[in-house]
Amino acid sequence: MSSVTVAMQSLSVVVEIGGLPIRLHCDNPDFVRQIQERYAGFLSSSSDARFDFEIELAPPGTESRDEDVRVTWESGRWLMERGDFRAEWNPSTARGRIQQTINPYSLDSVLRIVHTLLLAREGGFLLHASSAIRNRRAFLFSGVSGAGKTTMARLAPPDAALLTDEISYVTRQKDRYFAVGTPFYGELARPGENLQAPIEALYLLAKGPANKIEPIAGADAVRGLLGNILFFARDNEFVKLAFDSAFDFVSRVPVRRLTFVPDSSVWELIV
Amino acid sequence: MNNHVYVSRSKAIAARALGEETMVMSAADSTLFTLNEMASLIWEAADGATPLEEIVTKRICAQFEIAPEVAMKDAEKLVEDLAGHGILLLSGQPLAASRGETAGSSRETS
Numbered sequence: 041m042s043s044v045t046v047a048m049q050s051l052s053v054v055v056e057i058g059g060l061p062i063r064l065h066c067d068n069p070d071f072v073r074q075i076q077e078r079y080a081g082f083l084s085s086s087s088d089a090r091f092d093f094e095i096e097l098a099p100p101g102t103e104s105r106d107e108d109v110r111v112t113w114e115s116g117r118w119l120m121e122r123g124d125f126r127a128e129w130n131p132s133t134a135r136g137r138i139q140q141t142i143n144p145y146s147l148d149s150v151l152r153i154v155h156t157l158l159l160a161r162e163g164g165f166l167l168h169a170s171s172a173i174r175n176r177r178a179f180l181f182s183g184v185s186g187a188g189k190t191t192m193a194r195l196a197p198p199d200a201a202l203l204t205d206e207i208s209y210v211t212r213q214k215d216r217y218f219a220v221g222t223p224f225y226g227e228l229a230r231p232g233e234n235l236q237a238p239i240e241a242l243y244l245l246a247k248g249p250a251n252k253i254e255p256i257a258g259a260d261a262v263r264g265l266l267g268n269i270l271f272f273a274r275d276n277e278f279v280k281l282a283f284d285s286a287f288d289f290v291s292r293v294p295v296r297r298l299t300f301v302p303d304s305s306v307w308e309l310i311v
Numbered sequence: 312m313n314n315h316v317y318v319s320r321s322k323a324i325a326a327r328a329l330g331e332e333t334m335v336m337s338a339a340d341s342t343l344f345t346l347n348e349m350a351s352l353i354w355e356a357a358d359g360a361t362p363l364e365e366i367v368t369k370r371i372c373a374q375f376e377i378a379p380e381v382a383m384k385d386a387e388k389l390v391e392d393l394a395g396h397g398i399l400l401l402s403g404q405p406l407a408a409s410r411g412e413t414a415g416s417s418r419e420t421s
Contacts, residue, residue: 258329258330259329259330259332259334259345262329262334263334263343263345266334266336266343267343271341274338274339274340274341275338276322276323276338279325279336279337279338279341280325280338283325283327283336284325284327287327287329
């Protein structure tokens with residue numbers, strides 16, 4: 041009996057991001073190993089999981105090229121769909137199911153969506169931004185693709201702990217906002233460190249001939265932030281939650297424009 | 312468009328005034344709109360019961376030095392544009408209440 045238990049446990053992995061442990065179970069040990077490698081640094085003990093997902097692997101080649109993500113609320117559960125995966129999640133039972141082929145990218149997308157939904161309720165959000173901790177304070181560098189998120193991450197000095205080069209995880213704890221490390225990465229192809237720190241500033245990135253920081257306030261700050269928040273669920277309630285969170289964030293965290301030359305000198309301004 | 316147009320804010324939006332501007336986000340596609348001072352006045356007055364012409368006369372022309380015909384033309388263009396994005400509702404009849412909210416029960420995540 042104990043050997044069966046051990047075998048069952050080996051097919052489950054708990055991935056904990058932002059203090060939210062999610063247990064992933066799959067009958068394919070090769071894929072479980074892939075998950076363990078992909079989320080190394082963000083693994084937790086099985087007994088801690090708040091949510092459970094069963095992963096069902098479809099045969100290779102069964103995915104479609106549809107890149108549009110659809111997230112809808114239907115009959116008491118969230119449905120998440122893209123060409124390469126189909127997932128559902130029932131918040132009441134804390135259980136869900138993911139159908140995908142054997143690749144880490146589909147699961148990564150589902151986890152991002154689930155965390156977006158969870159964070160929205162708690163005043164947080166995922167942001168297109170790289171982020172790093174320096175001197176116990178977190179700095180976010182946000183912008184569209186090509187704005188310099190990964191560049192800022194690459195240029196970070198040794199004393200900066202990189203949280204992500206692609207998707208920043210922002211939580212609201214009491215009256216403060218924190219940036220949390222995630223395994224979600226972009227071009228850097230390196231997970232962030234599993235750390236968190238209060239956010240000192242959000243920088244909206246622009247490349248230019250010289251390094252320069254300018255304050256951004258009011259509507260411009262909100263616009264800059266909202267333009268980079270990840271919205272998956274086309275849902276009134278969740279859009280409103282994210283919208284309100286953006287206003288609250290801007291009222292508590294300085295937003296600045298960082299125009300920078302892509303070399304390490306830019307980090308002299310980030311202290 | 313004739314002058315007997317009633318305008319009402321959709322419920323499938325999130326909106327907040329910031330200074331003299333109003334920021335509106337569509338829940339359907341997360342598109343963000345920023346309304347200037349004049350557009351904000353129309354937005355605020357879009358209760359579904361007040362004709363657009365009355366809004367323009369009482370809220371716009373009373374506050375800005377602008378010819379009524381010009382103000383009305385601008386207002387018509389604005390409301391048609393916003394209606395095209397689904398964040399404002401237009402009708403030839405008074406609208407009892409704002410519509411556009413997605414049917415369904417409340418969501419939960421944990």
